[in-house]
Amino acid sequence: MNVRRLKNLLKNVKLGRxxxxxxxxxxxxxxxxxxxxxxxxxxxxxxxxxxEVIWGEGKTSEQILSIMKRMKEKGQNILVxxxxxxxxxxxxxxxxKCEYHPLSRVLTYLTHPVEITGKGMILVITAGTTDIPVxxxxxxxxxxxxxxxxxxxxxxxSGIHRLLSEREKLEKARVLIVVAxxxxxxxxxxxxxVSQPVIAVPTxxxxxxxxxxIAALLSMLNSCAAGVxxxxxxxxxxxxxxxxxxxxI
Numbered sequence: 001m002n003v004r005r006l007k008n009l010l011k012n013v014k015l016g017r018x019x020x021x022x023x024x025x026x027x028x029x030x031x032x033x034x035x036x037x038x039x040x041x042x043x044x045x046x047x048x049x050x051x052e053v054i055w056g057e058g059k060t061s062e063q064i065l066s067i068m069k070r071m072k073e074k075g076q077n078i079l080v081x082x083x084x085x086x087x088x089x090x091x092x093x094x095x096x097k098c099e100y101h102p103l104s105r106v107l108t109y110l111t112h113p114v115e116i117t118g119k120g121m122i123l124v125i126t127a128g129t130t131d132i133p134v135x136x137x138x139x140x141x142x143x144x145x146x147x148x149x150x151x152x153x154x155x156x157x158s159g160i161h162r163l164l165s166e167r168e169k170l171e172k173a174r175v176l177i178v179v180a181x182x183x184x185x186x187x188x189x190x191x192x193x194v195s196q197p198v199i200a201v202p203t204x205x206x207x208x209x210x211x212x213x214i215a216a217l218l219s220m221l222n223s224c225a226a227g228v229x230x231x232x233x234x235x236x237x238x239x240x241x242x243x244x245x246x247x248x249i
Contacts, residue, residue: 120174141240181205184216
């Protein structure tokens with residue numbers, strides 16, 4: 001159940017188009033529905049403004065499909081993260097209108113068009129090309145949540161002139177998501193150049209001493225630039241979600 005459907009339901013009850021019994025039937029799965037393997041939070045869209053997101057790793061295709069079917073019946077747009085191509089192929093056999101993005105391993109299905117509600121542009125930036133999959137997860141999440149999103153890739157500190165040539169684009173953004181592995185220096189640099197909030201995303205990209213992204217994470221947490229917040233390693237979804245919340249205010 002989302003806000004649009006709830007308002008329409010209440011309006012139709014008031015006008016006598018829907019009986020109280022039918023309205024009760026539609027609402028009885030709130031706040032959650034027990035599917036056996038999953039307790040699906042149908043109330044989340046009303047409570048937080050965005051429906052539950054499906055984590056694809058560790059779930060079978062059948063489990064994901066059962067969740068998607070119930071979300072579709074409730075009129076929810078569906079976002080699945082960390083989904084491999086094999087599971088995506090099975091899901092597309094049942095939901096042929098869904099879109100799968102193999103680079104970011106994100107699958108989306110729309111029951112209704114996404115309305116742009118963000119007040120400005122979210123800019124997603126990467127230090128290197130290898131950081132793009134995490135950045136794409138962030139960008140797709142932010143777009144799915146109703147934001148205008150642009151990207152700026154491969155502008156890391158090893159060639160800082162690439163970033164400085166895009167100062168105008170940096171200044172136009174309302175929120176910036178900066179994705180970097182290795183030593184994780186790029187968010188600090190950008191944080192020192194702009195007045196907007198910067199969400200830093202460390203990635204697991206790097207040689208042995210990067211410790212799977214821990215070095216980048218610690219660098220970002222220790223940033224001397226004000227206005228930089230940090231999400232977990234490879235958490236593009238979390239960055240896109242937080243950027244959307246900021247952009248809706």
